[in-house]
Every structure is written in structure tokens, then in C-alpha cells.
Amino acid sequence: MTDPHEALGHAICTRSATIGIIGLGYIGLPLALASARVGFRVLGFDVNPERVARINAGEPVIALLDTDAMRSALDGGCFRATGDMARLGEADAILICVPTPLTRQREPDLTYVQATAADIARSLRPGQLVVLESTTWPGTTQEVLKPALEATGLRSGTDFFLAYSPEREDPGNAIHTLAATPKVIGGDGPVALALAEALYGQIVARTVPVSSTGTAEAVKLTENIFRAVNIALVNELKVVYDAMGIDVWEVIEAAATKPFGFMPFQPGPGLGGHCIPIDPFYLTWKAREFDVATRFIELAGEVNRHMPHHVIERLARTLDSRFGRALRGAPIMMLGMAYKRNVDDVRESPALKLMELLEERGAVVHFHDPYVPEIPPTRDYPHLTGRRSQQLDVSLLEDCAAVLIVTDHDAMDYGRVVAHARLVVDTRNACARAGLTGDHIVKC
Template identity: 85%
Template sequence: MTDPSEALGRAIRERRATIAIVGLGYVGLPLALASARAGFRVIGFDVNPDRVARINAGEPVIALLDTDAMRAALESGRFRATGDTARLAEADAILICVPTPLTRQREPDLSYIRATAADIARTLRPGQLVVLESTTWPGTTQEVLKPILEATGLISGTDFFLAYSPEREDPGNAVHTLAATPKVVGGDGAAARDLADLLYGQIVARTVPVSSTATAEAVKLTENIFRAVNIALVNELKTVYDAMGIDVWEVIGAAATKPFGFMPFHPGPGLGGHCIPIDPFYLTWKAREFDVPTRFIELAGEVNRHMPHYVVERLARALDQRFGRALRGTPILLVGMAYKRNVDDVRESPALKLMELLEERGADVAYHDPLVPEIPPTREYPHLAGRRSVPLDAEILARSAATLIVTDHDTVDYGLIVAHAPLVVDTRNACGRAGHAGETIVL
């Protein structure tokens, strides 16, 4: 009788394997295109029928995604999107790229992983490889995903193969693309690890096998906690240096000239995106099970969550000092709604929190974002959904008492802002980098 792992390994090496990717967002869709480009047949799954239809029509659904590459994959017949989870039976390898948010109590929400696992279990067959890519706490693959799949009667490592490989997607990064970024791989046993390593080795330039799925899960959390802690540090330094009249951006720029022992991180109005504001709390939650304190990580989260409040206070102080005006009844223009430059993703964006805080204090808030024409529904800010971006022109800038730069998209005309806005508060040093600092207040 043929060994399932040997048959699957041959299919992967010969590019005959069919890959299913569950979740066609910022992680799953680029992975689907990279897999198709490597020569595999790819079926993409998404619960949003409108998104599926737009993808299959070759329409752009993510800012900066190579739409031509998506259309080429569709035209070649190697890629197609669907919402029919029964088609998971066609796949030899199933890669799970679904969200892992937090609940309102800031605890891990694994509902998307559990629902996907249930979908896979309905059609699971011997010889399939299942890989979780979603960021989560160490132990999720073994403690949550594996039992759901093994409830079918099939055994991991014998009938099917289970692995974890954390996504390392950086939306908008043209240098460190998915294919150029090393892929960490851990398996439920050596056979699963080797199969996942073989699969990703056909898609990316380099793989990094590790000893277990829990180790691979911990790698992803460590990467993002490292960033969260260092961002919290520079955010705290910003508040200290601001009180001293010292430009933190100048300090960081000069410190970065040291060729060793220093890595520049930059302050901002708060954290956003699907990773850094969320991932540290997956570890702090799991650490409670082992009665281990995570004070350092929790303090970093506290500092970063406070930044929107700090920005609003500084803006209010600037309005009072410059014009003798309070926030109540004052028109404020936010520039940038996305969580980072040059993307259209608003998940966990500090701009949403800033808009809410300003409006709670009575400000009349509008926003401009060339990549976010309308605020989509979000779990935390459903009341802001449907708000539309206004044009960025001299008239709107002049009638806004203050313009608050939250996201530093490259396509924004910062010279126009400085020339016509009565007051500019820049949380990203965007005007300074563009050579238009003028009278800008840089936070």
C-alpha cells in the first residue's frame, strides 16, 4: 500500500498537487498568486461572495496587489476563487489564512480557525496536508486544530499531515515580498514538517524548519512582540522629549547613524493592522495558564493604546495656544484612515480611534484618504462605517482649523497641506520628510 506522505511528496515535487487557500485577504491572496506562479493549481476560498466574484473577474481587491499577476493566474486556469467549501476535497494541501482577532475583553478569538477546521473536517481524506498560517498562541495547532480534524477518525501523522507556518506578509513592501521572505515551518511530527517544508520550498526562496508547531507559533509572536515593545519605547520617548522641546525624529535619525547596537523604530499615533496591536495579547493570555507574568509586554500595550489619547490632547493644546479654540465645534481634517502608508487596510487603525475621540469631544471631523474612499464596517467602530473621504484641496484645508496627519501615504500632497492648512499636526513626520515642515507641529 502506498505511503500517503510519499505520494503527496511526489505530487508536490512534480507540481501536480492542488493547493487550497482558505481566506483571500492580505495574506491568502498573495500566497495564492505566488503558489500559482510556482506552477501549482490553486483554489482560493473566501466567505465573502462579492470578494470571490471580484477576484474571479480580475478586479483589484487589495491596494498594491499585482492585479496583472492575478489576471494572468486566472487566465492560465491555475487559480480560481470560490465559496464552496465542499471543493476542499479536491486539495492535496490546505493552507489556512483566516483572521485571529481579539474579543472585546482582549482575549483570543479563534472562531474563524474553528469554523475553517470544521469545514476541512467535512471533506478530510487520507493524504492531505493541512497548514495553519494564522497568527495565534503557541499550542493552537495541537490543542485546537488537531482535535477537530482527528474527530473524523483520521490520525495526524498517519492519515493526514498537520503543520504550522506563520505568515510574514508585509503589505506594501516591494522589497521583502512573500516569495523573497524566508518561511518558518513546524510540523506535527517529522513527516508533516518535511511535507510542509517541501511545499513552501517550491514557492519561496528559503524555508526555516523548526522542531514543532508550537515553536513556529512562538516565532511569529516573538517577531511582532519585538516590534510592539520597541514602538512603545519610542512612543514613550516621544512624549518625554516633546516635554523637553526635543525633536524625537531628529534624535532617532542621529542615533541610527551608529552602525551597531541600535535599530531605529519610529513613533506614531498608535498601533494598527492585523498583527502588532493584537498578537502580544495572544501570548499574555496563554501565559496565564502557566502562571507566568508578562508585565513588560502588557506595559508596552498600555503605552501604545494610550497614544491616540496623547495625540488628541496635543492637538487640543495646539488649537488653544494658536487660536484660543477648544475642540468642541471645531472642524478637524484627518489625513489618512489606513493603519499604515500605501495600503487600504483600516483594521485596528489608530485613525478610527482618533476620529471617535475627537467627535466625543465635540469636534467636527472629516477625513481624506486616497486609498480608503469609504470606511468599511469594523468590529470596534461600526458607527463610523460609511463615512466617505473628502477631497484634499485648498478650500477644505483652509476651512479646517487643524489638519491631523495620521497616515503618511506617498500620494498625498504635503506641500498643499502646509501651504493652506491653518494648523498642521503631523504624527508621522511626513511633511518633514517631504521637505515641507514649515510651521508643522510634529508629534
């Protein structure tokens, strides 16, 4: 009788395996298409029936996603989305790409991972590979996912195989695509590691095996903590240098000419996205179990969380000093709601906090974002749901007390903004990059 791992390994190497991907968002859907592109049959699972229907209809659901490739995969029969979790038993390999947010108390919320584990357990069978891709604290795969699956009576490493491989998706990055980015993999035992390497080796250019699932989980956190800490550093330097009359963006550009020992990071109005604002707190939470302080990481988080408040205070002071006007009753145009340039993703976007703070101060807020026609439901800002993007009309620009550049999309007409706005508060150095100057442009 063939061992479960031998049959699975053969199916993976011949690309006859069926891949199940749970969570068809910014991580799962590109992964599903990359898997289908190399010849695997892919079942995509999502709890949102509207999203499932739109995907199966070939409709674009994520900005910059290759919708033609999705339609081709659908038409070719190698990809299908479903909300029927009972079909998880059809998959030979199950890749988990569900959200791992924070609670309001800034503690890990593994609700989606736990619910997914329960879904998988109901149809788990011998010979399946299960891989967690969602960002989480070191130990989650072993301490949360494995016990939930072994409660079925099946054993990891013997009946089914368990691994962790952190996602490294960068939406909108045309150079470092999913297929071109090395994949870190940690397995629950050597057989699971070999199977996961074999699977991802069909999809990406290079795999990077590490000694354990916990190590792989730590790799993901380290990557994003590195970014969070360095962004906090330049955000703090921005405040310091601004007080000295020094342009922090000019400083960083000049420092970046050093060919060794320096890596440029850009300041902004705060952190956004599904990783950098969240991941550091997964480690700080877990570190408390070992009575270890994470002062450096927590300080960085404090600096970054304060940036929206700094922006609002700078805007208020500038309105008062230049026009003798308070924020209360002032019409403000925000440019950009997405958390980063050229994407439609508003998760953890500092723009949401900025809009909330402005309205708490009594401002009348409009926004324009070519990628976000309407603010979608969010966990922390449900009261902003449904706000719609306004056209960047000259009359609206002239009527506003100030324009606040929050997200520096390439599609923005910064020339029109600078030509017609009374005051431009630029948190991204977008005007300077576009070659635009003026006494009414304030970098923040």
C-alpha cells in the first residue's frame, strides 16, 4: 500500500494535485492564479458569497490583478471559487490565506484561523498537505492549528502534513511578483517540509527551507518589524528636521547615495496595510509569555500611531497661521484613501484615521481616490462605510480650505491640485516628485 506522502508527492510533482486556497483576498487570489498558471487545478474558498460570485463571473475584485489571467483560468476549468467548505476534502493541498487582525486591545485575533481549522477538520483525510500562510505569532501552527486538526484522530507527519510558509505579496509591485519572490517554508517534520517545498517549487522561482514552522513564522514577523521600526525612525526624523527647517525627503535622498550601510525608508502620515501596522504586536504579545520586554518595537508602534495626529495638528496650525481659520467648519479635500500608492486596499489605512480626526475637529471632509470609489466596510471605522470619492473639480478645489495629500497615486493630477488649491499639505512629498513648487505647499 502506498504511503500517503508518496501519493501526494507524486501528485504534486506531476501537477495533478488539486490545490485548495482559503481566503480569496489580496494574498489568496493571486496565489490561486499563480497555482493555476503552472497547471494545478485550483479550488478557491471564501466565506463572502458576493465575492465568490464576482470571481466566477470573471469580474475584477482587486486592483491591478490580472483579470484576463483569472478569466482564462476560469474558462480553462482549472480554477473555480466556492463558498462550500465541505469541498475541502477534494483538495490535496490546502493553503490558508485568511486575515489575522488585532483586537481593539491590540492583541492577536486568530478567529479566522480557528474557524478555518474547524472547516478543514470536518473533511480532513489522509494524504493532505495543510499550509498556513497568514501572518501570526511564532508557535501558532504548532499550538493552534495542529491540535485542531489532530482532534480528528489523524496525526500530523503520518496521516496529514502541516507546514507554514509566510506570504510575501506586495500589491502593485510589477518587479517582485509572487512567482519571482523566494518562499520561506517551515514544516512539521521533514516529510511535511519536503512536500511543501515540492509544491511551492512548482509555483515560485526559489524556496528557502528553515528548521521549523516557528522559525518560518518568526521570519515573517522579522521582515515586517524591520520595516515598521525603520519607518518609525524616519517619521520621527521628519518631525525633528521639520522643526529645524530641514527637508527630511532631501536628507533621505542624499543619504541613499551611500552605497553601503544605509537603506532608504520614506516617512508618511502613518502605517497602513495588512502587515506592517499589525505584525509587530503579534510578537510583543507572544513575548510577554516569556517575560521578555519589546520596548524598541513598542516605541516604533507608538511613533507610527501618532503620525495621523501630527498631520492634523500641522494642518490646523497652518490654517490658523496663514488664514486665521479653524478646522471647525473648514472644507478639507483628502487625496487618497488607500494605504499605499496605486492600490485599492484601505486596510489599516492612515487615511481612515485622518478622516475620523478631521471630522472630530468639526471639518467637512471630502476625498478623491481613483482606486477607491467608495469606502468599504472596515472593522475599526464602520461609520465611514459608503463615503464616496468626489471628482477633482476645479470648483471643489478652490472652495476647500486645504487639500491633504495622503496617498500619492500616480494617477492624481497634482498639477491641477497645486494650481487651484489655496493650501496643499503634502504628507508624501508628491508635489516635489512631480516638479511642483509653491509657497502654499507645506510638507508634513
